[in-house]
Amino acid sequence: MSSLFIHILTPVAIFLFIALFTLFAVYAERKIAGFVQDRLGPMETGKFGLLQTFADILKLLQKEFISPAAADRILFAVAPILIFVAVFVGFSVVPWAADFVPANTHTGLFFIMAVVSIDAIGILMAGWGSNNKYSLLGSIRAIAQMISYELPVGLSLIAAVMITQTLNLNEIALNQGIYSEQDLFFLGIWNVKDIGGILSWNVFQAPHLLVSYVIFFIASLAECNRAPFDIPEAESELIGGFHTEYGGIRFAFIFLAEYAMMFLVAMLGVVIFLGAWNSPLPNIGNVRLADWTTGLYWGIFWTLIKSLFIVAVQIWIRWTLPRFRADQLMVLCWKILIPVAFLCMAISGIWRITVMV
Amino acid sequence: MELVLFYAFAVLAIGSALLVVSLKNTARALFLFFVVLFGMAGLFLFALADFVAITQIMVYVGGVLILMIFAFMLSNKELLADLQNTSSRFLSMPNWQSLLLTLGFLAVMIYGIIEWQQHTPNWITQNIHKGQVILPSDNNINQLGIKFMTHYLLPFEVISIFLLMALIGAAHLSRKEDKQ
Numbered sequence: 001m002s003s004l005f006i007h008i009l010t011p012v013a014i015f016l017f018i019a020l021f022t023l024f025a026v027y028a029e030r031k032i033a034g035f036v037q038d039r040l041g042p043m044e045t046g047k048f049g050l051l052q053t054f055a056d057i058l059k060l061l062q063k064e065f066i067s068p069a070a071a072d073r074i075l076f077a078v079a080p081i082l083i084f085v086a087v088f089v090g091f092s093v094v095p096w097a098a099d100f101v102p103a104n105t106h107t108g109l110f111f112i113m114a115v116v117s118i119d120a121i122g123i124l125m126a127g128w129g130s131n132n133k134y135s136l137l138g139s140i141r142a143i144a145q146m147i148s149y150e151l152p153v154g155l156s157l158i159a160a161v162m163i164t165q166t167l168n169l170n171e172i173a174l175n176q177g178i179y180s181e182q183d184l185f186f187l188g189i190w191n192v193k194d195i196g197g198i199l200s201w202n203v204f205q206a207p208h209l210l211v212s213y214v215i216f217f218i219a220s221l222a223e224c225n226r227a228p229f230d231i232p233e234a235e236s237e238l239i240g241g242f243h244t245e246y247g248g249i250r251f252a253f254i255f256l257a258e259y260a261m262m263f264l265v266a267m268l269g270v271v272i273f274l275g276a277w278n279s280p281l282p283n284i285g286n287v288r289l290a291d292w293t294t295g296l297y298w299g300i301f302w303t304l305i306k307s308l309f310i311v312a313v314q315i316w317i318r319w320t321l322p323r324f325r326a327d328q329l330m331v332l333c334w335k336i337l338i339p340v341a342f343l344c345m346a347i348s349g350i351w352r353i354t355v356m357v
Numbered sequence: 358m359e360l361v362l363f364y365a366f367a368v369l370a371i372g373s374a375l376l377v378v379s380l381k382n383t384a385r386a387l388f389l390f391f392v393v394l395f396g397m398a399g400l401f402l403f404a405l406a407d408f409v410a411i412t413q414i415m416v417y418v419g420g421v422l423i424l425m426i427f428a429f430m431l432s433n434k435e436l437l438a439d440l441q442n443t444s445s446r447f448l449s450m451p452n453w454q455s456l457l458l459t460l461g462f463l464a465v466m467i468y469g470i471i472e473w474q475q476h477t478p479n480w481i482t483q484n485i486h487k488g489q490v491i492l493p494s495d496n497n498i499n500q501l502g503i504k505f506m507t508h509y510l511l512p513f514e515v516i517s518i519f520l521l522m523a524l525i526g527a528a529h530l531s532r533k534e535d536k537q
Contacts (some may be wrong), residue, residue, distance in 0.1 A: 075388060106496040108405050114411045117419030121391055124426055128384055140430070143423060150419070167498060 065246030075129030097299025138241030142232035175276030197282025370396030
């Protein structure tokens with residue numbers, strides 16, 4: 001009975017976290033946009049505009065359900081749910097701290113890649129179901145982009161997995177810090193198993209993973225349909241892209257899915273490349289900084305801080321870079337990211353058989 | 358609990374598969390096909406083939422299904438209507454043939470199950486007695502990798518070459534022809 005209780009409690013906790021995170025991230029997005037564009041951002045609702053996003057979500061929840069007369073009602077109604085569930089399920093295998101993970105499976109990483117690809121079906125469904133030219137164009141653009149950019153994401157993750165030798169996200173996280181049972185080498189030469197900290201993160205265990213991480217980060221921006229890869233919802237050309245016809249709580253779910261996706265890819269990048277829940281502070285002689293700052297609560301803290309930092313970078317990029325044109329987008333993916341990702345994969349293989357013997 | 362889930366997935370897969378073939382609305386049928394594939398992936402999980410289940414979602418949902426929907430969206434409306442007409446005529450004429458085909462398949466499957474229950478191979482019963490069975494908590498990805506690179510190396514390479522051929526063919530077809 002208690003296990004059933006946990007099975008219900010965990011998803012509810014994750015959902016609450018996503019909702020809270022979205023409220024916070026929308027506020028942060030506006031404030032950072034304001035900072036970048038040299039203005040104040042929301043200031044009226046609450047102190048420093050803190051209640052602005054709460055007011056927005058209240059407005060969305062009160063709105064009436066409207067389906068366009070020509071829309072395919074079933075597809076139109078199911079699409080936002082499918083989009084959100086695809087991202088939501090992805091959270092089920094990502095570890096928050098040592099052995100603190102909703103589902104500890106051997107196929108964790110592969111599972112995330114698979115469920116995130118379901119997202120594309122949801123977007124296509126929304127675009128087709130709306131029966132609106134702009135929505136359809138937006139969703140076709142979104143799919144073309146998401147399918148192309150799934151390749152660099154997959155290849156950069158394979159480069160990392162070749163080094164870690166496991167798809168289990170919990171083990172990948174474990175092997176980047178002082179709790180590891182095997183020897184860890186900084187740049188492949190210096191055994192840092194007892195020192196831990198930033199030195200034992202995957203990107204420093206094998207330096208070419210830094211390039212891999214940059215590829216993963218760029219491609220994951222495209223997977224989230226965020227600027228500079230936001231041609232699927234380019235306001236100036238397509239009104240709102242695939243979610244033009246949505247309003248009220250359905251729109252809220254699409255929005256929630258978008259922000260949840262941002263956090264999911266940020267967290268995935270942190271878990272695989274940036275040391276997961278391990279502390280960035282190394283042990284220096286008798287000053288056992290890594291030992292002091294590793295544990296359950298510290299783990300959750302570090303995961304959150306690192307992921308939120310990556311999300312902040314995503315927001316910063318959105319308000320700094322202009323949008324890519326469709327052909328530039330494809331050139332970047334197929335002619336730059338994929339060849340470099342393949343190169344990283346090859347280096348991973350060589351690194352594995354020459355340096356990490 | 359597990360039995361309930363198993364039957365839920367089975368009903369999901371079979372029910373939506375029946376709907377897919379009987380729906381008039383092709384777009385809905387294509388999206389419903391996703392449910393069929395999802396139910397199938399769930400059934401694979403019960404065979405302790407988690408890797409196959411996830412690959413099913415990844416390849417079929419992330420690739421094949423989206424390709425099918427794209428092909429449907431980009432095709433001509435008249436062409437589709439034409440196709441629907443001919444297909445309904447084509448299917449309605451030899452109704453008895455398709456019935457015969459399905460009954461044949463059913464018979465083969467039932468025969469297989471009965472035969473299997475009567476003459477289970479020796480090595481299976483032996484391994485069950487020794488306790489050499491896959492557990493839900495086992496990590497069988499490593500096994501898969503090793504098998505691919507040793508026992509099944511030739512099929513694996515043949516498939517790789519085949520995929521490479523398809524890729525080169527696609528690139529060639531979509532290339533702009535040089536006018537000169």
